[in-house]
Structures are given as structure tokens and as C-alpha cells.
Amino acid sequence: MSGYETPLFDLPKPPAPARQKAGSVLPGLGRPARREAGEGDGQGERGDQPSPTAPPSRSGSGHTSHAPHPPRDLEAMLDGLNPAQREAVVHSGTPLLIVAGAGSGKTRVLTNRIAYLLGERDVHPGEILAITFTNKAAAEMRERVEALIGPRARLMWVSTFHSACVRILRREHEHLGLPSSFTIYDADDSRRLMAQVARDLDLDVKRHPPRGLLAAVSSLKNELVDHESARDAAQSDREALIAEVYGVYQNRLIAARALDFDDLIMTTVNLFQAFPAVAESYHRRFRHVLVDEYQDTNHAQYVLVRELVGPADGEVPPAELCVVGDADQSIYAFRGATIRNILEFEADYPNAKTILLEQNYRSTQTILTAANAVIEKNRGRKPKNLWTDSGAGEQIIGYVADSEHDEAAFVANEVDRLTDEGLAKPGDVAVFYRTNAQSRAFEECFIRVGLPYRVVGGVRFYERKEVKDVLAYLRSLANPDDSVSVKRIINVPKRGIGDRAEAMLDALADRERISFGAAVDRADEAYGLAARSLNAVKGFAALMAGLREKVADGAGPAEVLEAILERTGYLAELQESTDPQDESRAENLQELVAVAHEYESTEGSEGIDGFLERVALVADADQIPGEHEDGLITLMTLHTAKGLEFPVVFLTGLEEGVFPHTRALGNVQELEEERRLAYVGITRARQRLYFSRAVLRSAWGAPAYNPESRFVAEVPKELIEWEREAPAPSSTAFGTQTPQLTASANKQRKTGFKSLGSSGREPISVAPGDRVIHDTYGLGTVVSVEGRTGEHATVDFGSEGVRKLVLAFAPLQKL
DNA sequence: TAGTTCATCCTTTTT
């Protein structure tokens, strides 16, 4: 994990704010900690010790506020920059908006600007707050500035919105008398909690799935609406329902002493608005606020930035604000981001200066022309025209595959060819797709042909079930009120506490107005709990008490994790299992312990709470995409690709319904967001760009026929050279280009597609006992055949396991 | 209570 925080706390503490009524203004933190010191508080607040946070390998303290400046090298900061970039680096005095087209050197401008502030304008590093989109970007920026300016740069604060807010909340709790220890809920935890809320309110889960409720509540949160006012403003039944759900959900969060991802920002904003003195202390401190990827900020983040900058006519002059972004690269509206923030920047900050960076230093003119042509189709955007002086370059190569397997084979062949001809190495190549599920076809193919690859994103380490389970134990220890975590593990591994027992404990918790975790400790008082269940619950309570004792004795996260693995029998269960997957699960848990050890050895580590916070905020995917020197093909979603660049890019799955995604087809806004995603994908390529699609793609079991993506047609024809074009319309009843086959239509015609098979192969028919050979799994024996017309077969591949296959598409041959 | 089978509905994308 590279997420590394420079402490904010080396500057004088801000004056304690006047005490005001905390109350309802601070959802999520409104309730004082019921438990006194003892649990979770042991580690104390270390914020004020200027803990040395430099990586051990580095030397030099850099902590004195007036350390001698490293040699000033103005030329290094401005060298090679074009006039617009220079202007952006040295601008001062008014808010600054840098509209940076793809590949226009945005990151360089930002880092050089910071270095310029530190080196030329004598700004103290502690006065700088730079907000990036990911932890990885933060780490890189810190590194680059340090390379320019020296170790002094470590004193500045570079982080994501979320990390920054957690820091602020942790720091301010003591002034406000709020609990310092809180649990951060990720999307999965929130969903579980919402499911509970749906049960509380007796909602029809079919009509109101927790996911949907969560999305609705989340958008209210980002608008900074509280549920009271939402209820008052409700126009329709649905709105009223959402407001009610919001209230119950929020109460549950408060009771669990938890904040979800949206709360982190919103609560900080509320804190600033409720306690102006706190807000002022921060904007007194941060004289320079820089925000990267401004087009992806949501309303709450926008307000937070305003609060940090401070009023134009305040007692303290506003901080110097510099935001960077490109409205055409906004791809997170689904998560609440508003392009409005960047489009209206000049209205929000009337004396703002705007600098446009249009010259591209990354791609060939062909690639840029394609990108421009696609993005032009979006309405209501400010015109922008990327250009380069580096020449036209190669044409885009297009390929129409029969199936997703064929598409993967094309990519593999092409990479081989480029490698053989010395035009590129596998490490130069990236394969982009719209959804994570699409990676499988490529992985299978690359494994078969022996191409080295890595998948970025996908199922992340911290999202794996076993890791989340064990972390839930740790969280339950750190915060016994965290009902989502306690419920998650109360019967994992199985110890005979079923739904009924859980319901009885829930009832007890309700009756006594205590948390679920507290009810576990008082299970004796629960009605209707079978003796056997009661014993099991008591056993669980004793287990937790034993572990808690260990925590109280000052054990660090690693030691506690090891105790959890052992005492719960979780690890033993995995080790005894014969399922080969459980082996890797056990390895993941060992890895988690190793991560905890590593965390403990980091200076300034803050015990279990700190470890959990780190785990919640640092996506481990951040560490993966680095330099391309290791010769691996990179596979990732288009969203993950933002901010990266590759010499060779394959844009795959260019089919209506895949990209653009089905869900976006009916909605202009969403379609435009898909188009921006296409724009992002295209502009990642430096020299070579490939478009590919599959005529026939099996999407969730059933095959689907998808016409060409509209984005392909939006690229001028002469830019694309088709290596293989769509086959002539076949004689089947459904033409290849039937526009917009809906999913349901596909389903109805499902059986009809069988005859097409994959890669031209005749579908085979098998019977139990037949010997077959599979491209990936090798030799096997058919165990059984399912489906009315025999479309699935279960085949035993011996050491490769027993697999269920779709006969029409499995690369399977009868012997 | 746990383990099994069956049905359904599904899916974006992520800090």
C-alpha cells in the first residue's frame, strides 16, 4: 500500500472553536460515545506529535519550517512548458481554472505549480492542500514535487477528499466532544445496512431493492439535504418514502457509530457550517487549495472546497484556489459528480482566470481527430480542439470478431505481431473494456497462448469475502456497536446461530435500546431463544470478550488478526477444506496479516483504528498500475484507465448494449457520459489504437447479438482500417445488423442462436459418459447433461475440477 | 438449524 499521509499537524493548533450545540447538525456524529474511555480510545490522539512520516529510506528531516531552500531552479519548473502551461504555473492572485484537455500535461503543470509556490513564492509547505482523485495520484504527486523541491515537500498535505475529511473529523472530534472512533462503511456494508432498514420498514424488496434505496439516499446526501427537510419537501409518495428511509438509515448509522462514504464529506461540511471557527482555522491554515479532476467533484465536495477557501470578503483573505479538469472526461456522474462545477466555475468565483490547455503531447493526430469527432457529438459542451504537432501516425485498426473468444484471440495475435516486429512490448499494451466481467475472455485466451498480463481492478483484495469477514471481526472489536459487522460474523464460521436467534437478539436490542453487539452480551434476557442457540450466542460472546481482552492489553492489529484466525477456527476450516479455492482464501488471510504487520512497522501507525481506517480508504488497486517495464499486458475497465496512457490501446466490446451499456441507451445524459468514456479510452493511446467488437457475445449465459457501437460510426471512416469486417448478413432469421435487440428479445430468440456456435464450431451433443477435450481444462468426462434441449453439460475434468458448460459456446470437442 | 435445490434477477462504472 503506497497511501502515505503527510501529517497536517505540525502547524500550530487552531484555536478551539466556541462550543455550540452539536445536536442534529452532525448526522452520524450527533450522539456522544456511550462507552467511555477504554475501548478504542487507548491509542489516544497522536495528531499533535509531529510524527516522522518520511519513508525510512529517506534521510533529512525537513521538518523545521525554515529549512534552507534547496537550490532554486526556476528553469526546471518552467523548462519545456508552452506559454499556456507556464502561465498556469505562475498565475497568482485570483482563483484559477485550468481546463486541461487529455494529454495536455495537466499533471506536470500541477506539480510544477506546487513546486513553484514552494520554491519561488516562499509558500510554506504546510499551507498547501492538494486534493487528488485517487490515493495513487496523491502519492505520485508527492513524489514528483519532492523530486523538484526536496524533502520539505513532505510537509504539504496531498490526499483525496475522503482521506482529508477523515483526518479533519478525527482531529476535530476532541474540540466538539464527538466520538473519535467511528467505523467507515463501504458500499457493501451500506447495502447490508439498507437491507436491514428495508426490513425495519417492511418494504417490498422487489419493488425497492436496497441498492436502489441506497442510490436515492446517496444522491440526497450529496445534495446535503437532511432527511427532515427532504420529508417536508417530498412531492410524491416515492420521495416521501426515500426521506423516511433516509432517516431510519441515518439513525442506524449513528447507532453503529459508523459513517458511510458519502457521510465523510457531508459531515465535514456540516461541521464547518455549524462551527465557523473550525472552518476558519482551516482556511487560515491552507493558503493554497488545489483540486485535480475537478470535473468529477460532486456537490458536497464543491461546498467543502468553498468552505476551505473561505469567503471573498472575510476577515482572512480567501485561499488561492486552483482547480484542474476537463469536462469531457467527466465519467462519474453516476456517483454524483456534476460537470456543473467546472462549467460554472467562473460564475462561482467571479474574478476567476481560465487557462485552456489544448495542445496534446501524448497521441498522434489520427487518434486525436478520432477523439475530437466522437466527443463533438455531445451537446452543450464548450468546444475544445485537441491538436498535436507530432504527425498523423498509424491508422486505427478495426476488427470484427465472431465471438468474444475470437476477439481475445485477435488481441493476442496482434500483440504477438507487434512484439515480433519490434513495434511494441506486451508491457506497452492495454486492453480496455466496459465492464469487469469482460476480462474473463481475455484472461482465458492469454493464459492459453502464454501472454503475460495483469488485471487492474476487478475483485479487489479488500472486497474478498474472507478478508471482509476477518476484518468484520476486527471492526466488531474496535466498535461493538457496529451492528453490520457483528451480524456479518456472528455465524461465521457456522456456530449454530441462525436467522431466528438473530431476530430474537434484534428484538432484545430494540426493546432495551441497545446495539446489536450489546444484545449479544446480554443474550440471557432475550425471549424466545432456544437453549441451544443461547449457548451458541454465549460462546460467541465469550470468544469476543477474550479477543477484546487482547486488544485491551495493547495488542496491535496483526496480533489480534492472528488471534481471530486461530480462535474462531476460521483458518482451520479453510485449511481442512478440499475446495482448492479455500487454499487461496487462506493465503489471502495470511496476506492480510502481513499487511497488518507492515502497517505496524510504519511510523505513526495508530493501532487498530488506524489500520481499519487505512484499509477502508486505500483501494489496493491503487498500487498496481505503475510503470510498464515489467512486460505485462494491462487489462482494465475504461473507468480505471482514466489518467493513464499506453503506447498501444485496444478498445474492445464496441457494441451497442455493451459500450454504450444497455442501461444508458434510453437516456441522453447517460449516453453522453458513455461517450465521454469513449473519449477517455481513445485518448489513452499514444501511438496505436485498435477498435474491436464481437458479433456474438454470450452475456450471462445467453448469447446476444449486438450491432456495432455508435461510437465507431462517429469516427471518420478514413481513420480506420478494417482488418476484418462484419460478415455478410447470414441467412438466419435475424440479420446481423438488427438495431437495438433488447435483452428480452434476445432471450426469446435464445434457442435460435444455438446453431451459430462459437468460432464457427458446430455445437456438439454429448451424453453422460462421453469423453471430451476442452481447450482450457483438457480431458474430461461428461457427468450429466442439463436443459430441455441439452444446452448445458456438467463435465469432470479431474484435477481441473467439475465444470458446468454451455455446449454451444464451450471450446469443447468430443473424442 | 443447515444444507440442498430451484428461481429469479441481474449488472455498469468506484472514492
Next chain:
DNA sequence: GGATGAACTA
């Protein structure tokens, strides 16, 4: 093909 939930059996 996968995850989740409901219904049923041991």
C-alpha cells in the same frame, strides 16, 4: 454464469 433468496428436506 453468478449471486441471492425462498422453499424444502434431513
